[in-house]
Amino acid sequence: MQLQKRELALPALAAPEIGPAECDTATLRQHIISGDWTPINNGTCTLTNLGLRHNGNGLVWLHSGVSVHEADSDTGLAGSDKVSHEYHRGLRADNNLKDKGLLSFVHHHKLDDYCLNILVNSSACTRFEQRRNGKQLSTFALQIDSDVRRKATDGWLIFQNPRQSDKYELLYTKRYSGLAKNYQCLGWHRHTVDYLTGIFRDNAEFGRLMNRLGYVSIRTRKITGRFESFWVYRIRGKGLLDEGLCADNQLSKKGFIPFVQASKNERFGFKHVAVDGKWLYVYADHIRFLTRKRHRVNGVRVQGYTANGVRVDMVA
Incomplete structure (x- = not known):
């Protein structure tokens, strides 16, 4: 016993x-x-x-x-999760979103991912991977219909576990109606996505969202042939913008031809440097257009510059 x-x-x-x-x-x-x-x-x-x-x-x-x-x-959080968490935890003072509209049980660092999920599964978003001439883009571009975008959250709900409040699921009920019914039968709580709806309907908030997701807004004719707006994903360093997929405005059509202003006399804002075998006073901001090159000036070898391929305008 x-x-x-x-x-x-x-x-x-x-x-x-x-x-x-x-x-x-x-x-x-x-x-x-x-x-x-x-x-x-x-x-x-x-x-x-x-x-x-x-x-x-x-x-x-x-x-x-x-x-x-x-x-x-x-x-702690890192990368895009950290950016999303910091933004939604401490909302900007100049936006239209309110703290009381924030879904308190949803992890803040996941809110931007939920918005992207809704966006790419809506008819508002069209993806392009090449230009109109058939040349492949180094990344991809999204064209988003503003009117359709504002209604993109229709039919989306968040279902929360009744016993574990931090367990939830973002679900598109129009596509997965059977799964939504199962959640309801199991007693899961339904929550609207009003907070996310506010982001989609506000142009400024949506622009901030796309920037946090790594997109850059441009206007160009090179994709569809019409002068339209696109969101290009993560342009860093030499990318689409350097290849000509940028705003098709008057400045880009005229082009920029670099030139250098120089003088034989000392002037304010000009720097004394050796250029192609002689000492000149070159406008300090124009030195970046010159190429560094060692050469001789008056028989002495010095570190200077060459203006090969660049127009030099002498200032009296």
Whole structure:
């Protein structure tokens, strides 16, 4: 009988009742990491309260996404997640969005990704990967219909787990109506996406969203043949803009021919440098058009410049 009592007592010791007053956050987190999900199951806390989330393969830290078995603490957000989190947590003072409209249970660093998901699955967005002459773009461009864009969030809902508030799903109910019904049958709470709708309907907010996602706004005729607006993805350094896919305005048609202003006499704003074998005073901002070259001036070898291919205008 004593052995039987000891066997019955062991399960109670392995999974004790945990109340909010008995454990702090660190202790509760340790219970979850060790495999004891009692605090979650009895509603004491959620994964978000503990700074954790589940990525489908296991527990990871809420912000960094690193497995709890690989890091002892959350190192914080990085890259686009950090930009999105900082923007939505501290909204700009000059926009039309209100804090009370923010979906409090949704992770802030995922809001921009949700907007992109809605955008690319709507009829407002058309993708281009080549110019009208058939030449391939080094990246891709999106053309977005403003009127259709403002209605892009119609039919989108967020379903929240009734027992775990930090577990939710963004769903397009017009396409996945059967899945939406299953969520409702399971008692998942429905939430509208009014906050995301405000971003899509406000031109300024939508422009900020696209910039955070890594897009640049341009106007060109080189894609469709008509002078239209496009969003080009992540142009850094030499890219589409350097290849001529830029605003087709009067300045780009005329072109820019560099020239250098120089003088034999000392002048304000001019720098004394050696150019093609002689000393000249060159306008400081124009020196960048010259090419560095070592040569001799009055028999002395000096580090100077050459104006090969650049027009030099002498100033009296």
